[in-house]
Amino acid sequence: MGFFTEQKLGNLSNLIAHETFRLSSALMILLQMAALAVTALVYLVVAVAVSWQVTTLMVLLAAFLFTAVKGIGRKNFQIGTRLGPLTSRLTVLVTEFLEESN
Numbered sequence: 001m002g003f004f005t006e007q008k009l010g011n012l013s014n015l016i017a018h019e020t021f022r023l024s025s026a027l028m029i030l031l032q033m034a035a036l037a038v039t040a041l042v043y044l045v046v047a048v049a050v051s052w053q054v055t056t057l058m059v060l061l062a063a064f065l066f067t068a069v070k071g072i073g074r075k076n077f078q079i080g081t082r083l084g085p086l087t088s089r090l091t092v093l094v095t096e097f098l099e100e101s102n
């Protein structure tokens with residue numbers, strides 16, 4: 001019980017509000033990725049059955065586009081990593097301000 005009594009109310013509010021949402025979002029993305037992987041595998045098998053030459057060309061094109069867009073994803077991750085602690089701190093400050101004004 002000591003952990004909860006030693007924490008600021010803003011920290012606990014942040015854990016409940018933001019961190020649980022982030023965890024549920026991450027799990028949802030993981031499940032969506034698994035479903036997309038199965039779907040892509042089925043489409044790939046059908047595409048190879050129809051025309052392996054065109055499928056090879058499209059796979060090479062997709063690999064090129066993936067490489068080109070990879071830098072954008074990395075930059076987005078860096079921005080998100082910097083914003084996480086700022087959002088946490090803002091939640092703490094707002095909660096403490098609202099707690100003091102009551």
